[in-house]
Amino acid sequence: MNLKELANLLGLSQTTVSRALNDYPEVNEATRKRVVEAARANNYSPNNRAKGLATGRSMAIGHVIPISTQHEIVNPIFADFIAGAGQVYSANNHDMLLSMVPDLEEEATYRNMAARRSVDGVIVHGPRAHDPRISLLDELGLPFVVHGRAGQNESDYNWVDVNNSRSFQRATNFLFDLGHRRIALVNGLEDMDFARRRREGYVEALRDHGLAPDPAIMRSSEMTEEYGWKAARSMLASTNPPTAFVVSSMLTAIGVRRAIGDIGQRMGRDISVIIHDDVLSYLRNGDDIPIFTAVRSSVHHAGRLCAEMLLDIIQGHTPPPRNLLLESELVVGGSTGPLRA
Amino acid sequence: MNLKELANLLGLSQTTVSRALNDYPEVNEATRKRVVEAARANNYSPNNRAKGLATGRSMAIGHVIPISTQHEIVNPIFADFIAGAGQVYSANNHDMLLSMVPDLEEEATYRNMAARRSVDGVIVHGPRAHDPRISLLDELGLPFVVHGRAGQNESDYNWVDVNNSRSFQRATNFLFDLGHRRIALVNGLEDMDFARRRREGYVEALRDHGLAPDPAIMRSSEMTEEYGWKAARSMLASTNPPTAFVVSSMLTAIGVRRAIGDIGQRMGRDISVIIHDDVLSYLRNGDDIPIFTAVRSSVHHAGRLCAEMLLDIIQGHTPPPRNLLLESELVVGGSTGPLRA
DNA sequence: AGGCATAACCAAAGCGCTTTGGATAACATG
DNA sequence: CATGTTATCCAAAGCGCTTTGGTTATGCCT
Numbered sequence: 001m002n003l004k005e006l007a008n009l010l011g012l013s014q015t016t017v018s019r020a021l022n023d024y025p026e027v028n029e030a031t032r033k034r035v036v037e038a039a040r041a042n043n044y045s046p047n048n049r050a051k052g053l054a055t056g057r058s059m060a061i062g063h064v065i066p067i068s069t070q071h072e073i074v075n076p077i078f079a080d081f082i083a084g085a086g087q088v089y090s091a092n093n094h095d096m097l098l099s100m101v102p103d104l105e106e107e108a109t110y111r112n113m114a115a116r117r118s119v120d121g122v123i124v125h126g127p128r129a130h131d132p133r134i135s136l137l138d139e140l141g142l143p144f145v146v147h148g149r150a151g152q153n154e155s156d157y158n159w160v161d162v163n164n165s166r167s168f169q170r171a172t173n174f175l176f177d178l179g180h181r182r183i184a185l186v187n188g189l190e191d192m193d194f195a196r197r198r199r200e201g202y203v204e205a206l207r208d209h210g211l212a213p214d215p216a217i218m219r220s221s222e223m224t225e226e227y228g229w230k231a232a233r234s235m236l237a238s239t240n241p242p243t244a245f246v247v248s249s250m251l252t253a254i255g256v257r258r259a260i261g262d263i264g265q266r267m268g269r270d271i272s273v274i275i276h277d278d279v280l281s282y283l284r285n286g287d288d289i290p291i292f293t294a295v296r297s298s299v300h301h302a303g304r305l306c307a308e309m310l311l312d313i314i315q316g317h318t319p320p321p322r323n324l325l326l327e328s329e330l331v332v333g334g335s336t337g338p339l340r341a
Numbered sequence: 342m343n344l345k346e347l348a349n350l351l352g353l354s355q356t357t358v359s360r361a362l363n364d365y366p367e368v369n370e371a372t373r374k375r376v377v378e379a380a381r382a383n384n385y386s387p388n389n390r391a392k393g394l395a396t397g398r399s400m401a402i403g404h405v406i407p408i409s410t411q412h413e414i415v416n417p418i419f420a421d422f423i424a425g426a427g428q429v430y431s432a433n434n435h436d437m438l439l440s441m442v443p444d445l446e447e448e449a450t451y452r453n454m455a456a457r458r459s460v461d462g463v464i465v466h467g468p469r470a471h472d473p474r475i476s477l478l479d480e481l482g483l484p485f486v487v488h489g490r491a492g493q494n495e496s497d498y499n500w501v502d503v504n505n506s507r508s509f510q511r512a513t514n515f516l517f518d519l520g521h522r523r524i525a526l527v528n529g530l531e532d533m534d535f536a537r538r539r540r541e542g543y544v545e546a547l548r549d550h551g552l553a554p555d556p557a558i559m560r561s562s563e564m565t566e567e568y569g570w571k572a573a574r575s576m577l578a579s580t581n582p583p584t585a586f587v588v589s590s591m592l593t594a595i596g597v598r599r600a601i602g603d604i605g606q607r608m609g610r611d612i613s614v615i616i617h618d619d620v621l622s623y624l625r626n627g628d629d630i631p632i633f634t635a636v637r638s639s640v641h642h643a644g645r646l647c648a649e650m651l652l653d654i655i656q657g658h659t660p661p662p663r664n665l666l667l668e669s670e671l672v673v674g675g676s677t678g679p680l681r682a
Numbered sequence: 683a684g685g686c687a688t689a690a691c692c693a694a695a696g697c698g699c700t701t702t703g704g705a706t707a708a709c710a711t712g
Numbered sequence: 713c714a715t716g717t718t719a720t721c722c723a724a725a726g727c728g729c730t731t732t733g734g735t736t737a738t739g740c741c742t
Contacts, residue, residue, distance in 0.1 A: 014692090018731090028690060045457045048390075048458060049399065050730090052729090053394055060438075073623050074622050079415045086441040097436050099437070115384060115385070118389040118436060222623075282563075283565070284565060343699085345699095356724095360721095372721090387699065391699040394726095
């Protein structure tokens with residue numbers, strides 16, 4: 001069933017039917033009701049592409065998820081982020097176009113999206129410390145919101161980010177307050193912007209306590225369980241082992257916990273661990289009391305916020321650039337305790 | 342830059358330019374070359390929607406990912422599945438349209454996709470034991486491939502699935518071979534088709550060894566770490582505790598491992614664990630020797646296969662229905678060992 | 683009564699592409 | 713030479729919608 005058929009069926013013109021369905025004022029209320037009912041009864045829904053052609057808008061948002069070429073890894077937070085964003089799109093009749101591309105092919109993907117006009121805007125995932133994508137998108141004139149920040153000119157583009165440095169500074173300070181002095185950092189890949197900021201926060205806290213950062217207890221890699229295990233194992237086996245860990249993700253922390261168990265120690269009693277918790281749906285940090293002490297910030301929520309911001313910008317409600325800095329909360333779980341003498 | 346402009350620029354008709362770019366035979370080779378070069382030079386790419394309108398095809402595939410309403414959980418395997426499928430789409434110039442919807446609203450989503458003709462076909466995720474979606478999609482006339490199977494009329498629709506029952510039968514037998522007799526099952530939600538089949542395989546193996554299934558050591562729930570921990574903890578604390586576990590996912594098994602550690606035992610020495618491993622990119626089962634003994638089958642690969650099958654069907658190459666049953670491999674890691682006397 | 687808003691509707695153009703149904707010139711055929 | 717053939721190109725219709733620029737009643741005002 002298309003517009004023309006529906007219009008004929010009702011004995012009305014396509015114009016009127018179209019207007020009735022799109023809530024234009026110049027149509028009689030009784031007529032509108034009749035049209036809307038007929039549309040429902042006949043299961044009519046406007047053809048997406050035709051609508052897009054006519055309006056020049058695609059009613060779709062693009063998400064370009066980079067796949068790390070070196071490791072072929074998809075960042076596990078992205079599923080929950082997408083779920084959050086998706087809810088907002090559904091509520092606003094937008095589609096979500098997903099491209100997972102090796103990070104080297106990202107530029108081509110964005111150019112393609114712009115040229116074919118297949119989306120009205122995009123969300124940029126996983127910004128690096130210096131990210132060429134933001135100037136590219138500016139050049140292409142494609143509206144976008146970055147989940148995170150890239151180092152350059154923070155106020156020139158739209159982003160939603162967690163205050164990562166502050167977050168890790170607090171986490172580190174929390175361990176100092178418990179008496180720890182030898183605190184290790186198990187970070188994500190530091191060419192990523194978020195990881196760089198997290199290290200800054202950690203280092204800042206060390207400085208505040210008169211300590212210089214020690215490369216021997218600072219690691220950085222893709223955040224897998226295996227990595228957490230290896231990093232913790234080697235540090236724990238060293239001559240001057242840490243008594244506490246600040247860990248960038250729950251998955252990595254699970255590896256750290258395994259390494260602690262392997263040497264017969266107990267997390268929370270012998271060795272403390274504090275993590276960043278993205279509140280992933282399938283990796284909850286305990287449902288009554290938290291397993292890990294954590295600074296937490298829901299990535300699902302971030303997804304919602306990014307989507308809302310982008311739609312807002314596309315609809316021209318608010319003039320860009322828009323920025324949103326979220327603070328994380330510190331929740332205390334069973335993985336931390338006072339330094340044992 | 343659109344077709345008309347490009348045509349004017351070249352002093353050719355739109356027809357000829359369009360044909361040149363789409364590899365039609367009735368255009369001079371020299372002309373084609375000229376057109377293709379001009380297109381590249383001017384950064385021309387056909388407008389997606391216009392093309393779709395004209396051809397009646399959208400060059401897009403829909404993925405409808407159900408979000409469990411009870412638990413608000415996104416199945417963590419889906420990211421890797423999508424990554425696999427996405428590669429195939431990119432290679433074939435198709436877009437991927439993603440909808441994450443609460444499982445109750447799925448029907449509406451499919452109807453909507455069909456009515457608006459926004460996709461050429463869909464992939465069905467997470468089939469239940471009896472799933473209404475397959476008859477719905479048949480009725481809507483939307484081509485589809487199911488990742489997994491639903492109980493009904495298996496040969497009437499297209500699917501790609503792992504041989505889950507056989508897989509779990511082998512896993513259980515492996516534990517029997519090591520001398521275990523008290524073997525627990527930590528399964529996924531049994532209204533899902535895959536979980537039901539896995540239990541069948543497990544029960545089959547028990548029967549083969551003259552044992553009746555014992556509900557006291559069989560659990561079923563959403564596959565989280567927390568669930569694995571709780572399930573194992575309670576079973577291990579019972580009067581007749583299991584000496585081995587068959588676990589439906591790596592994440593859940595990580596919880597089982599935690600519970601084993603909590604009571605001062607060691608996985609692989611005191612208690613054996615065998616898992617199903619989906620080979621998730623961010624949750625690798627060790628990179629040299631496997632952490633867990635596992636029956637494994639890459640969900641990334643399944644994504645590729647589903648996508649290829651669907652495109653093939655849409656292009657009319659092969660008459661449906663098509664089915665593909667994958668066998669998993671059994672890899673031996675450090676989580677299993679002979680029954681201790 | 684004439685003039686003028688206003689409400690309610692419609693015909694047709696246009697969005698950017700593909701495709702149908704020619705047109706033209708060059709060339710071969712009988 | 714008249715007639716097919718073939719190679720190469722083109723004008724225009726059509727995909728299903730929105731939107732521009734009307735038209736036709738109807739009611740109100742002076």
